[in-house]
Amino acid sequence: MKKELKLMKGNEALAEAAILAGCDAYFGYPITPQSEVLEYLSNEATKRTGMVVLQAESEVASINMVYGAAGTGKRVMTSSSSPGMSLMQEGISYIACGEVPCLLVNVQRGGPGLGTIQPGQADYFQAVKGGGHGDYKVLTLAPSTVQEMVDFVGLGFDLAFKYRNPVMILTDGALGQMMEKVLLPEQKPRKTEYEPWGSTGKTPDRERNIIYTLSLQADVMEKWNQRLQAKYREIEANEVRSEMIDCEGADYVLVAYGLVARICQKAAHLAAEKGIKVGVFRPVTLYPFPYADLNKLADNVKGFMSVEMNAGQMVEDVRLGVNGKKPVEFHGRQGGIIPSPEEILAKLEEKLVGELV
Amino acid sequence: MNEKTMTVEDDLHFEQMIAEESVCTKENLVYERPETLTDATMHYCPGCGHGVAHRIIAEVISELDIQKDTVGVAPVGCSVLAYNYLNIDMNGAAHGRAAAVATGIKRVLPDKYVFSYQGDGDLAAIGTGETIHACNRGENFLIIFINNGIYGMTGGQMAPTTLVGMKSTTSPLGRDVATMGNPLKITELVAQLPGTYYVTRTAVNSPVNVRKAKAAIKKSFEYQKLNKGLCFVEIVTNCPSNWKMTPVQSNKWLEENMLPFYPLGDIKKPSN
Numbered sequence: 001m002k003k004e005l006k007l008m009k010g011n012e013a014l015a016e017a018a019i020l021a022g023c024d025a026y027f028g029y030p031i032t033p034q035s036e037v038l039e040y041l042s043n044e045a046t047k048r049t050g051m052v053v054l055q056a057e058s059e060v061a062s063i064n065m066v067y068g069a070a071g072t073g074k075r076v077m078t079s080s081s082s083p084g085m086s087l088m089q090e091g092i093s094y095i096a097c098g099e100v101p102c103l104l105v106n107v108q109r110g111g112p113g114l115g116t117i118q119p120g121q122a123d124y125f126q127a128v129k130g131g132g133h134g135d136y137k138v139l140t141l142a143p144s145t146v147q148e149m150v151d152f153v154g155l156g157f158d159l160a161f162k163y164r165n166p167v168m169i170l171t172d173g174a175l176g177q178m179m180e181k182v183l184l185p186e187q188k189p190r191k192t193e194y195e196p197w198g199s200t201g202k203t204p205d206r207e208r209n210i211i212y213t214l215s216l217q218a219d220v221m222e223k224w225n226q227r228l229q230a231k232y233r234e235i236e237a238n239e240v241r242s243e244m245i246d247c248e249g250a251d252y253v254l255v256a257y258g259l260v261a262r263i264c265q266k267a268a269h270l271a272a273e274k275g276i277k278v279g280v281f282r283p284v285t286l287y288p289f290p291y292a293d294l295n296k297l298a299d300n301v302k303g304f305m306s307v308e309m310n311a312g313q314m315v316e317d318v319r320l321g322v323n324g325k326k327p328v329e330f331h332g333r334q335g336g337i338i339p340s341p342e343e344i345l346a347k348l349e350e351k352l353v354g355e356l357v
Numbered sequence: 358m359n360e361k362t363m364t365v366e367d368d369l370h371f372e373q374m375i376a377e378e379s380v381c382t383k384e385n386l387v388y389e390r391p392e393t394l395t396d397a398t399m400h401y402c403p404g405c406g407h408g409v410a411h412r413i414i415a416e417v418i419s420e421l422d423i424q425k426d427t428v429g430v431a432p433v434g435c436s437v438l439a440y441n442y443l444n445i446d447m448n449g450a451a452h453g454r455a456a457a458v459a460t461g462i463k464r465v466l467p468d469k470y471v472f473s474y475q476g477d478g479d480l481a482a483i484g485t486g487e488t489i490h491a492c493n494r495g496e497n498f499l500i501i502f503i504n505n506g507i508y509g510m511t512g513g514q515m516a517p518t519t520l521v522g523m524k525s526t527t528s529p530l531g532r533d534v535a536t537m538g539n540p541l542k543i544t545e546l547v548a549q550l551p552g553t554y555y556v557t558r559t560a561v562n563s564p565v566n567v568r569k570a571k572a573a574i575k576k577s578f579e580y581q582k583l584n585k586g587l588c589f590v591e592i593v594t595n596c597p598s599n600w601k602m603t604p605v606q607s608n609k610w611l612e613e614n615m616l617p618f619y620p621l622g623d624i625k626k627p628s629n
């Protein structure tokens with residue numbers, strides 16, 4: 001398969017990947033540090049594939065445009081950054097309940113409130129625990145390279161349609177802004193076929209298709225919830241993805257996702273120079289979280305340290321995975337600060353290595 | 358007025374007449390349920406205008422034969438279950454977001470007919486932003502705006518269109534302009550925007566007004582086919598339950614109070 005090698009900024013690479021994935025429509029609103037996605041698509045998409053690109057009046061409007069457009073069965077996406085993603089949570093709850101497949105991208109910045117425009121990872125809870133109202137789950141992919149910003153667009157659409165569920169790419173401002181070389185996939189054609197459930201106009205050969213999220217009968221709504229939960233169990237059984245880097249023979253394991261997983265690899269190299277055997281465990285899907293892989297790994301190591309750009313969010317899932325088998329420590333930075341490899345190693349030595357000698 | 362009491366004999370006579378095939382012929386048919394209206398029993402209160410509004414939409418879709426090409430958007434409010442009554446593909450939007458949802462549908466299916474059906478709280482309070490911007494972009498779909506000056510579904514609270522002095526559960530002494538602001542004439546407002554093509558105010562309180570409302574909806578679908586821009590049809594309706602009136606009283610009250618403030622007729626006529 002012919003592939004093209006390019007040097008690209010994360011946000012632009014993701015936008016390019018959307019065009020190449022045959023995305024039918026993008027609805028978005030400017031917010032730093034993700035505006036390049038909207039800008040790139042506004043310049044490129046319509047003239048190349050006829051893809052719909054619309055700058056909405058707000059993130060509230062964009063997510064509801066996604067709900068409507070994706071409800072027809074087309075490939076539809078939006079992107080935003082943390083404060084904008086908060087505004088979209090109501091819509092995401094409707095999209096999950098209505099089982100409308102679509103791709104969401106959160107290029108995270110530091111919060112809370114207006115926070116900062118520097119990178120952050122403090123929307124982990126919002127993404128994986130259901131940021132809106134009600135019991136629902138969003139399949140969440142966490143890229144750690146610009147290449148994965150590209151690869152997860154196609155994968156995200158595939159998973160969204162496989163499960164009729166929203167899929168989120170949870171990345172951050174650093175990955176969105178940095179430039180790396182990427183291999184771009186081939187152009188996929190735009191979607192022409194209708195989905196059997198899509199709300200596109202009732203033809204005589206089928207019953208009407210309604211995308212909706214309401215039942216006033218408690219027993220019906222409970223069954224609806226049970227159907228959603230059954231789907232989530234299926235996703236948890238089939239779609240867990242993680243990466244283990246030098247975990248074999250390691251005494252200590254750093255757990256990190258996205259950008260921080262790369263910094264942790266450098267920290268592990270620095271540790272090796274000091275004779276400390278450190279591996280890195282990188283969850284690729286944050287929901288479903290790789291609990292079982294972590295639990296298995298816990299049999300062979302002395303302890304874990306979760307490293308995050310927040311005050312301690314994913315560490316809760318790491319603890320659930322390790323389930324008390326070994327100590328789980330945490331190191332986090334906030335406000336847009338990116339932890340350095342030296343700092344991570346120092347914390348690892350202070351919190352785990354020193355304690356367990 | 359002398360009212361003739363129906364006797365058992367009369368009753369039997371009519372039943373016999375109806376049973377005769379010669380009477381029940383296609384030629385004699387003057388009124389039937391349009392195919393695009395389901396036969397589900399509507400949950401609306403007796404005398405409510407929603408049922409009539411649904412019916413004329415269904416009649417228009419049937420008459421234009423566009424069922425297979427039409428997608429509707431239902432709001433949150435009394436008409437949240439509109440998709441149970443209209444036999445067409447539909448999408449149930451979040452409160453206030455119908456114009457954004459309709460924008461999404463129309464943008465990816467530009468050849469289809471798209472309309473949203475929204476109440477006053479949905480369209481003119483929580484969804485003002487989506488309404489104004491969809492109108493301003495000149496999105497090529499139809500907004501049907503049901504204005505009864507009150508929140509029906511939640512039990513009669515003050516709406517953006519509640520008249521000055523009008524009582525509701527949240528304006529128990531009547532709407533007071535000093536503290537609650539003025540009723541919002543959003544229809545006149547959207548008529549100012551270059552993106553709207555046809556903006557009109559109708560009502561369903563009398564047979565003649567029902568016919569006019571239906572004609573406005575029909576025209577709007579025809580304009581949509583020609584990509585003319587956003588059409589906006591307000592339908593002033595009653596809310597007997599929350600106005601605490603009988604259906605007949607409510608239609609009279611509507612004529613005497615609602616229509617002077619919300620006058621019927623075209624607010625923006627098509628330019629060609």
